[in-house]
Amino acid sequence: MSQSISAQTLLTREMLARRRPGYSLDAPFYLSDTLLKADMEHIFGKHWVFVAVEPQIPEPGDYITVDFGNxxxxxxxxDDMQVQAFHNVCRHRGSRLCASHQGQVGNIVCPYHQWTYDLTGKLIHAKHMGADFDPTEMGLKTVHARSLAGLIFICLADEPPEDFEQMVAQMTPYLAPHRLDQCKVATMVDLVEDCNWKLTMENNRECYHCVTNHPELTVSMYEFGFGYTPDVQNAAEQQRFEDITTASHARWEGMGLPSKEIDVLDERITGFRTKRLPLDRLGQSQTMHTGVASKKLLGEFVDPALGGLSFWTQPNSWHHFMSDHIxxxxxxxISATKTLVRTIWCVHKDAVEGVDYKLEDLTAVWNATNAQDRRLVEESQIGIATGAYQPGPYSPYTEGLVEKFCNWYVKRLTALTL
Structure with missing residues (x-):
């Protein structure tokens, strides 16, 4: 085992040392099982990872399971309405406790020998274990769980990064008015992409490709909201966007909705970025008609034209909060060359499907965009695997957030493998 770990560390350090700032990563970062193990151990194993929304578990006993890597x-x-997280493994002989993605339980009962745990993970029943058996030592193994205004993050590390609390303090005023805790899940779609997870994230962190590849998305969304810097080729269009943004921010901030950009994507262990962005045309929601998808607005909102509050977190999530849905x-x-992309649409808990919203209207833009992005990242994966690939330069005008993702990733992996 020590030999395997040593080989993994040596390869990881070698690849990290070769990384050229401003360029994409070397091919092994997207292909190597060894480097995926490093990602799982050091990135997904030691950072706060977004996994769910609170409306997925609205009542006591509601549960979901989340699988990644092994x-x-x-x-x-x-029962006290708190979010608990555990390794989905019985303390008796290791059986998986809950096989379904979601469900409802009174207690957590192992299907193998019926060891039974309460909803805080305490072992409350285990028959035939003898007089010397101490159930207090056999509770479920806990996982750190934290909710940020209804977004559930977990951390597998014994000591999770403390700067999560800084993100909570800064982001709660932005997210709380949308009242995700008063929402319900309208639908969830899982998409498996045949690519490395980092290609999925890099693709998300830029809109260089949006105009030519995402006709549905760019009906409502301006490409300039995603890390663009001044470029003589689009100076007039970008200035128009900046003027619209400045006016919109003044209006929204006057309504008590924080809107200005916060960008610490590669400055903190728990990196994130947020900005409330104007939407085009009617400016109400990310729909094909740019009007709201749900007539039942979120929280206390009465004005539907609140743009789209975008929130990105390292290493694995992005979110769009609008007046009517999230x-x-x-x-x-899943593996070095396979990734799960999970999309969850939430609406007000009292919104009625077919009356207040139509599911097809609600999901049309992102179902189309996700399918288009899947094609793009899978083509990148194929090209990288040919052997002809070498790292290419990022655009200084449109791919700044991609560089911040890669810079964060390289810094964190370097710090944790030294």
Whole structure:
């Protein structure tokens, strides 16, 4: 085992040392099982990872399971309405406790020998174990879980990064008015992409490709909101966007909605970025008609034209909060060349499908965009695997956020493998 770990560390360090700032990563970062193990151990194993939204577990006993790498995590709402997270593994002989992605339980009962745990993970029943057996030592193994205004993050490390609390303090005023805790899940779609998880994230961190590849998305969204810097080729269009943004921010901030950009994507261990962005045309929602998808607005909102609050987190999520609905995305590695992209659409808990919203209207833009992005990242994966690939330069005008993702990734992996 020590030989394997040493080989993994040596390869990781070698690849990290070769990384050229401003350029994409070397091919092994997208192809190597050894480097995926490093990602799972040091990136997904030691950072806060977005996995779910609270409306997925609205009542005591509601649970979901989240799988990535070789981990299976059980997330449950306890009787005090707190979010609990455990390794989805019985303490008796290792059986998986809950096989379904979601469900409802009174207690957590192992299907093998019926060891029974309460919703806080305490072992409360285990028959035939003898007089010397101490159930207090056999509770479920806990996982750190934290909710940020209804977004559930977990951390597998014994000591999770403390700067999560800084993100909570800064982001709660932005997210809280949308009242995700008063929403319900309208639908969830899982998409498996035949690519490395980092290609999925890099693709998300730029809109260089948007105009030519995402006709549905760019009906409402301006490409300039995603890390653009001044470029003589689009100076007039970008200035128009900046003028619209400045006016919109003044209006929204006057309504008590924080809107200005916060960008610490590669400055903190728990990196993130947010900005409330204007939407084009009617400016109400990310729909094909740019009007709201749901007539039942979120929280206390009465004005539907609140743009789209975008929120990106390292290493694996992005979110769009609008006046009428919220879309959350999580990226979870399956293998070195296979990635799960999970998209969750939430609407007001009292919104009625077919009356207040139509599911096709709600999901049309992102279902189309996700399918288009899947094609793009899979073509990149194929090209990288040919052997002809070598790292290429990022655009200084349109791919600054991609560089920040890669810079964060390289810095974190370097710090954790030294």
């Amino acid at each position: 981990h299976s995590i059980l997330i449950v709402r306890d 879309v959350s995305f999580s990226v979870l590695p």
